[in-house]
Amino acid sequence: MPPIHRRDQAMPLRTLLVHGDADSQMPVRMSLATDVARRHHAKLLVIFALQGRSAAFLYAQHAPADVVSRQIRAERLRAARIGARLADRAARAGIGLAWRAIEGRPDTVLAQQAAAADMLVLSQDSDDAASPLVAPVTLAAGKPVLCVPRGGPFASCGRRVLLAWNGSREAARAAHDARPFLRQAERVILFTADDETSAGTSAEDAASHLAADGISVEIQRAPLNRRDPGQAILGAASDHGVDLVVMGAYGHSRLREWAFGGATRTVLRSMAVPTLLSY
Template sequence: MKTLLVPVASHDALPSVFETAILTARRFGSLIEGVSLRPALAEYVPVDMVGGMTWLRDEEADKVEAERAGRQFIDFMTRAGLPLAAEGPCNPEALAAGPRYRWRADVPAGDGFLGQHARLFTATVVGRPGTEDGAPRMTTFETALFESGRPILLAPPIAPATLGEAILIAWNGSTETARAVAFAMPFLRQAKRIRVISVEGGTVPGPTAEELARALACEGIGADFRAHSAGRRTPGEVYLAEAETFGCDLLIKGAYTQSRLRQMIFGGPTSHLLAHAAIPMLMAH
């Protein structure tokens, strides 16, 4: 987790996104790069469905928005005591410098850049999306998740106090969750407590929670496991209840083992966690 990308957009969870990135950077001595995230100029909003009139985003307003995002990011990092990263490549001296930040100003508008640029980073830190006013956009999460090939660290609406001390792995036997566990190995190697849980009816053909715990032991990582029987609660509800009982401050899960369309219609664990989780989550697809 040596490099973290933080897309900066105007939403209520932005302080939590910054704090989640800082907690991670302090744990691993990471470089945090901030970039402005805003709609592309080609995106428009129809205001007259009869006449077909549209308003294009103003280029000057777009520039002002990007500058404001940069000030927010730099001010937060400065108040947190993080130094500005030195110019140049990440040589051994830079890597030994500990947590630090930089702001990239020359960033085009639109989500397309985010999905491509995120491929250069160990993880991308975004806010947990929501439907209410002021919540982070779902498109930001999904672009980073599906286009980057890297894991997503989801910040909860309220900034966490700790991160990665007690980890819960929501195991369903899938390739998506296996990737999430692989990406999470830096966290797992430093965690004080780890629990692997599965829920009957919420798994696909694959290894069991007990088998994953044994595999982690072969990596020198201690973890206990719980296999929950089917009940009246959904897998997503069980995951969050177990996370609270365990005192979890990081939940690891594969995203969208079921298709997005199916989850939109019928619901699913990923959709439930995206709607209700109050703890940081590391996800991968």
């Protein structure tokens, strides 16, 4: 039976680490992270991964040294401008924000810096992403990841929560990591597929444990009927109008690259609301 963590081990949210970049989804994930930080009295840490120097090694033979040097300086300057702008906006909103620019691949940098935060905030990978972030960061960081769907914005996150439950260690970890959200939620649905539950903790025992921490949950069951468990989770989230899905992440290392298992991959490919992943 996978352990369900003691209530005094559930830590509050104090620091949210946000992936800093100049991509089109940066305003969406910053908006959501700011809203979560405000509700939980947390601060924000924005991490920019600088790849200019590593790119210089790849293209040094094809580009003059002064061109490469200018690209590196421009990347640092861009991160500094974005970081300063974000810090100013956060200060006006009464939220503490610090930012750092660190050289390295984004997945490596974010996973390494996760030790300085309670949760990471990343955007959903695009279908054609050359270097996906969510899988390698979630499976290597050792901290929960709040994945924000592309598009947005989102009016709320964590008021109506669907907790996907199959009795596994990963599900128990997700329930533990989501405690700050579950305690503030107006409604928590513990969703389980009768033919998917493992030999671990039952939905009733999980609900009883959460109730001991003052978290009231509704148990909802649905048969898979040969559906992918991920599709069942997506359907339940839509049916109940939730604004946050919480689930355990399942993954493995393949050819030195981290990859998600089927249900997790299905949810993240078609997600419509923010999803909290724990591994």
